[in-house]
Amino acid sequence: MFVTRFAPSPTGLLHRGHAFSALTAHQAARNAGGRFLLRIEDIDRTRCRPGYEAAIFEDLAWLGLDWETPVRRQSDHMPDYRAALDRLAQRGLVYRCFRTRREITGAIEAAPHGTMEAWRGSPLSPAEEQRRLAAGDAYAWRLSLEAAERELGGFDGLIFVEEGLGPAGERGVIAARPALGGDVVLARKDVGVAYHLAVVHDDALQDVTDVIRGQDLFEATHVQRLLQALLGLPTPIYRHHRLLTRADGKRLAKRDGAQTLQSLREAGMTAAGLRAEMGFD
Numbered sequence: 001m002f003v004t005r006f007a008p009s010p011t012g013l014l015h016r017g018h019a020f021s022a023l024t025a026h027q028a029a030r031n032a033g034g035r036f037l038l039r040i041e042d043i044d045r046t047r048c049r050p051g052y053e054a055a056i057f058e059d060l061a062w063l064g065l066d067w068e069t070p071v072r073r074q075s076d077h078m079p080d081y082r083a084a085l086d087r088l089a090q091r092g093l094v095y096r097c098f099r100t101r102r103e104i105t106g107a108i109e110a111a112p113h114g115t116m117e118a119w120r121g122s123p124l125s126p127a128e129e130q131r132r133l134a135a136g137d138a139y140a141w142r143l144s145l146e147a148a149e150r151e152l153g154g155f156d157g158l159i160f161v162e163e164g165l166g167p168a169g170e171r172g173v174i175a176a177r178p179a180l181g182g183d184v185v186l187a188r189k190d191v192g193v194a195y196h197l198a199v200v201h202d203d204a205l206q207d208v209t210d211v212i213r214g215q216d217l218f219e220a221t222h223v224q225r226l227l228q229a230l231l232g233l234p235t236p237i238y239r240h241h242r243l244l245t246r247a248d249g250k251r252l253a254k255r256d257g258a259q260t261l262q263s264l265r266e267a268g269m270t271a272a273g274l275r276a277e278m279g280f281d
Helices: 016-031 050-063 074-090 101-109 126-134 145-152 195-205 220-231 261-266 271-277
Strands: 003-006 035-040 094-097 140-143 159-162 172-175 185-188 210-214 237-241
Touching: 003 016, 003 210, 016 035, 016 050, 016 210, 016 237, 016 261, 016 271, 035 050, 035 074, 050 261, 050 271, 074 094, 074 140, 074 185, 074 195, 074 220, 094 126, 140 220, 145 220, 159 220, 185 195, 195 220
Parallel strands: 003 035, 159 237, 210 237
Antiparallel strands: 094 140, 140 185, 159 172
C-alpha cells in the first residue's frame, strides 16, 4: 500500500511552502488510495516549541487535511534512535568528533577547494578520547564514510528512484553519492539523534513507501540511502517537488519571515482560495 508523510519541525509557524508540500503529499496519498501520515520532527529541543506544534495541527486542519492518529512525535522515541546509533557504533561505523564547527571550517579553509559538506575526520586514539570525555568536552557522533565504504565494499551499488525532479533535473534511477555529504553528524552529546538517522529510522518503522518533499532535501537522499543500507532498512521511492519562491526568486523559509498560514488566515484568505492558488482542487 502507498504510504507517505508530511514531517514538519515545530520551530516556527507554517508558511505557503509547507502548505504546498503537505497538500502535494496528501493528494498523492488520496489519488493512490493510500495512507497519509503526519510526523512531528521535534528532536531539536532548543528550537522546538509546543505552541508551534499546536499551530501545525491547526493550520493543516484549516487546509482541509486529515491524517492518521496517533501522530509520531520524535522526542517521545529517543531510545529508538539511540538503539540504531548503538548498532552502528558496535560495528565501528561512527566515531566521536570533538571538533567544533569553527575548527572544521578553519581546517577546510586551509585546504584547496574544500567544502564543509565534504569534510571527513577520523577517530581519536582511545586514550585521547577518554581524556576528552573525562573533561566533559562536547562531541558529535559522525558517520565514518571510510568505515561505511569498507563494510559495503564500495558505494557503487547504492541507488534510489526519483519520481519527481531533483534541483538539477535528476530523475529515474539515481546512483547515490554519499561522499558528497562527508562524515555527517548522526547525534550530539546533548541531543540523542540528528535528522538523517531519525528520518530513515522512522520512515522504515512507519512503512513509508514514498517520500514526498521539497527539492531542498534532494541532496540529503544520498546519505540517507547509505544509512538505509547500513541498517538494513527498505528504501522508499522519492518524489522531490519544486519549491515555492518569493518575488526575488529565493525559496520561502521560516528564517526569512515567509508569510505564515496563520497570517494569511487572519487577513481573510480562505483555505479553498489558497488551495486553488497552488493548483489543488
